[in-house]
Amino acid sequence: MEYNFSAIEPGIRQFWKEHEVYKVLNDSAQPKYYVLDMFPYPSGSGLHVGHPLGYIASDIVARYKKSKGFNVLHPMGFDAFGLPAEQYAIETGQHPSATTEKNIKRYKEQLDNIGFCYDWSREVKTSDPEYYRWTQWIFIQLFKSWYNPLTQKAESIDSLIRILEENGNAGIPAPGDTALQVSAADWGSIDEAARRDVLMQYRLAYLDYAEVWWCDALGTVLANDEVVNGVSERGGHPVERKRMRQWFLRITAYADRLLSGLDGLEWSEAMKEMQRNWIGRSEGAAVQFEVKDSTARIEVFTTRPDTIFGVDFMVLAPEHELVARITTADRMAEVEQYQAYVRSRSERERMAEKKITGCFTGAFAIHPVTGREIPVWISEYVLAGYGTGAIMAVPAGDDRDHGFARHFDIPVTNIFGEQYNGEQAYTAKDAVLENSGFISGQKVPEAAAAVLDYLEQKGIGTRKVNYKLRDAGFSRQRYWGEPFPVVYKGDIPYTIDEAEAALPEPLQQLPVVLPHVESYRPGPEGEGPLANIDSYLWVTNTRGEQLRRETNTMPGYAGSSWYFLRYMDPGNAGFLAGKAAADYWNQVDLYVGGTEHAVGHLLYARLWTKVLCDLGYLSFDEPFRKLLNQGMIQGSTRFVYRIKGTSTFVSFNLKDQYETDPIRVDVSLVDGVTLDTEAFKAWRPDFAGAGFILEDGKYICGSETEKMSKSKYNVVNPDDIVRQYGADTFRMYEMFLGPIEMSKPWDTKGIEGVHKFLKRFWRLFQDEQQGLAVTDEQPSEQELKVLHRTIKKVEEDTERFSFNTAVSQFMICVNELTDLKCRKRAVLDPLVRVIAPYAPHMAEELWQQLGHKESVVAAAYPAWEERYVVDNTKVYPVAINGKTRTEMEFALDAPQADIEAAVMSSEKVQHYLEGKTPKKVIFVKGRMINIVL
């Protein structure tokens, strides 16, 4: 019988479903293994062939681990809140919950088509109130917690209150305002509002001000994504930065633990390095500069205190709060103009800008050591959010400062003597300081230490650790996200369960359900759409006070920061995940996803896990033990070439004879590189009258590798591939394309090889006329060698996620067994179990045909035997001066002397020796022989 995948696969999927073979229980005597895919966002365009790459890999691992005796948790769900659904709602009026449901349904169909072994009974959706009640609950924990620097842990805010009552905040500076000093007496005498202001400076979820993109024409706040080239993507309206009060998560409190926690994780070094760089820990000094004729003090952070004698000017971020205070009257107009320019610029643009811009404020700072007056400038290259938003500029020792000084003709003080050439800053750390007062003649480390001692002694500076990491903005002025469980009494925020808010009992309960809206228009003053709904906005408490609800919603990463916990115990109505379930499943053993989440999602999920662990809700503080990054599958775009000013298209190899415009053509109209000209004419009305200049009777397209996207007409839908070749072929082909972590282009043409292989695999079992043709004969030594080597190789390759080489091994195995005409059960029965994780449908079908009643999913992975995988001879490459000239076979246990003698006397070697005596013979047992002349 032919391999008829389209008849086999749906039935097999039905069989799995009916027998609930993917159902996972939380209690099992088997060891657990938790393999997780990164949460998909269910976009309206569905899956393309790039998305399932990681899902196939994790599915193979999940099935393989099951066959190795593990109780495997392999769930799937949806990150269902997000901007695209809301944007779509604004454009079409359809409610995001409706479109999201539709998209999820489509995603699930597409995923099921590929035969993944998800336990769908554990599916979670972040937009489900039963899910987001726990997202809100975690937010409340964050709000009611602070990071105790003495215990290095998050603790309940109550422990802070007790400390404040007894001792004030001496020794535990507020991370939100390090200058804040509150004695026990102060704490006792201030009112509730003032106390809550103090606590706000400590909370892990806190309110502060931050800038957002504001578009006046649209009356709304825009995401970075929605701002393109300095104008709104929709409509092209001007945008500017606007300060708004927003929620933040104090991730900076965890900077050191997020850094040190990386050491124990099995993530790629590249991934860890990205997180380290993102956290950006640097040691240096905070130094105060007085401002001439002003009470203002400018604080800077520097990692090179040794260069302090080379400070020639200061630069403040244009939005620095001191700018307005210190700018002199005559410079005011110009400074304001420059500030307006910078307000229109994104951080990215500012950092990447090569053109040097800046503006003198008219103010002078006083050098804290020499007393010299140094000009204070503002420039976009200094960012308000990094360090203190101000720098001491040392042009002799810093490239950017040097460029700035030259551009604005600021004289450069040379503190490096001969080492500085006047053309370029001298940035090497091996410098010897010169012209630098009491540190002249010293090297960088000792000079830095000396300066630090001096500054600390004089009280004008301190040793300081700085982080590039910034606290995470947690408010979105949007509708389609988790509502905050927060109400305001005047300006003071309370979580709904706090006694001080005095809400009636039902209003204290989670979840705070996202109200239905008819319009997604933003509220007044840049607030989100929730501000338009009076019935939601205002609540009356038991004291008859009118409280206003928070109108922002949470960002996309809120729900995805803890979803891996919910899968463990998705039905739990009493807690986000029951203790027993969380202890059993524990950390995710393998997390599969793209590198694009390196510093966003992965950092936030680590933070939430650490907080929940500190507060006693979890027994582990790192969520993802091992991380596997899958590369992208790129699109292969096809081009046709239209002769300028005509509707004639010329084939690829003839196009240079004409002047042409390349035009992207939908990949579905092309077979390999050959265009279906009739389909092309039918594709778009403006091509209906197209003419073609062919080569060899065909129209050949050009091709280029690009991101797979609708607009490039290079999207390939897995449904189409599955329909044409079957899910097993699709799965194996995706794996066969190359190493999982590498990016590679999709080429549908190449799938034939894998499909042919599966047909050959099938034919090992099947006779074309009679069907199953497996025999009970004793297998030969050679057949067993093929089998056992395959078991071993596939096992090793699967363990190290080298799926492409595992597929190759299957091909080699089938080629060899076909040559041996092997139809023996003793070989083929184990082979079905080996291939089952890769091609589960075919394996299940053959498994049943072999007479097994249980699903192959439950079958054990076969063990390989040493005696079938060892060789006792080796064909050695024999090289002369490193160049391989011949091959000779020897027993592996042959004595070296015998081998050397045989090699030297061989005719081929004698030919190359040309009578000379070799200087040396290198023999590496089991590897090679090299004769050095």
Next chain:
RNA sequence: GCGGGUGUGGUGAAAUUGGUAGACACGCUAGACUUAGGAUCUAGUGCCGCGAGGCAUGGGGGUUCGAGUCCCUCCACCCGCACCA
């Protein structure tokens, strides 16, 4: 600008520890079978060369008996950069 990654045949790639570069496939060429072939099978296929042989892992240099693999340097491309998820 900063950070991370990747460069091997016409194409996707393999080479797991410094030890036969190109396994396994796609494509291409020739052939067999066939009423037919977008089925199946056989043979060939890195480049140059009639051949002996030479040259080849982005470019250049180095270490080594031996380098795709280690070191230095240069180049090209891809991804991320804090409100897309």
